[in-house]
Amino acid sequence: MAVIDGNVMAINPGEEAKMQMFIWNNIFFSLGFDVRDHYKELGGDAAAFIAPRNDLQGVRVYSAVDLQGLYTLGTVVIDYRGYRVTAQSIIPGILEREQEQSVVYGSIDFGKTVISHPKYLELLNKAGQQLKILPHKVYNDKKEIIELCSSVECKGIIGNDGRHYILDLLRTFPPDVNFLKLEGEELSIEVQAMGFPIEHKHKLCCLRQELIDSFVEARYMMFIKYAAFHLQQLGVKKQRE
Template structure:
């Protein structure tokens, strides 16, 4: 804390004049410059340490300030239990009341757009619950949905990802290793950024798997920007929280009722060992590829058979129970 400065009325000099106190914390500074504060602060600290630990725990519910209206206290037998429940609020979504995020997002995209009034109505519906791509500190969130982000979905995905890492959501495969576990909360699917099947073993393992969701997100963004009718992308959010990278996605109707090997009708789920194609996906992806400069090409599977594709081999296609053609996993379309 400088006692004087070197600036004058004509010149500004940011250097302190005679620095007599050097502190890295406000408490240390106040202790040095105020003997009264040092003595009273020590007394307060001693009183605090003598209190019961439960009295020192931060209040997990809203506390009204002195200017708030005073309300009569009512007896609540379970208030104490609710107060100290760390999972309070994460299981309030019963099956009959959860939002079908995938249906909401895809229905918005399917609004008619043949003329100017219809396009304006569609854009207004999209803009009603969206925000531009954002990045926050703790947690850091990146997302893409249609041309921009549906803020409701991003908010729910962010809260769910934090609950997953904090241990407040049970895994759908609790018997697996921690990094292989997957989660579903509020109709959103969560997976962690680890190389669980050694797909990235030769490329860096978990370090490469940590980067892959961002490339996948970039692929989803550009296909959403093309906005091709009959070709659908999943709601995708990538969240960095407490050192973990979590991918949150909307759920394809029917995907949980069958194995992934049985669901994928286009692309590869094992990084090119087995590759399959589908005429409808070739038609749709060829139309999108004309804008993205991706030409149809042929690849060889593990049986040395030629398979025609119009995307990267990791891009997978699934026909949902709702009859929509979904693509996901375009991780290699736009490498860094």
């Protein structure tokens, strides 16, 4: 591939090789490295290598929802010669301004500064009804309460074409605590007997959408059976009276 083979000029040629980014045929290319310590607490380069895959899963499910007015980036993740390359379409106008000026929803610094936007709340709330993502509130670094309908890493940018784009969807799904060692939290004895928690090099292990859908469906069935049982008991009680 031209980017890895060095046949495409980087847009930041003065940076270290693993920090370089590229644009070719109106497609943005980036490498799977922790270039600015964004993933330092999550596993460094190991987390940066996994993040594009998780992001791709997020893009896939939001694209499948196909909500009018909400747009994702065309995204491809490529493994080539030991490198993980993410290729994405470019939001119109994004290169004409700084990221801080572009983002109107979410956080660009992993939760320190968090902002929200009413239109994004409306769109993501509608999408969340299908993806089982509830609106929730978080605190920013100023202890202000901010309402979100996604993970805090999710960013919303309004392009020059007026469309509402979302990106950085790597935490669309909940983390799998069976692969995380959390202070003050212990798994059940049965789970520990199976060898969990299994600690990975990174902390970006997420549950799959199929598991979440199956869990919700099982809970619905449990509720229906529970309600039917009590209705039956109520009917028997009335007959006896």
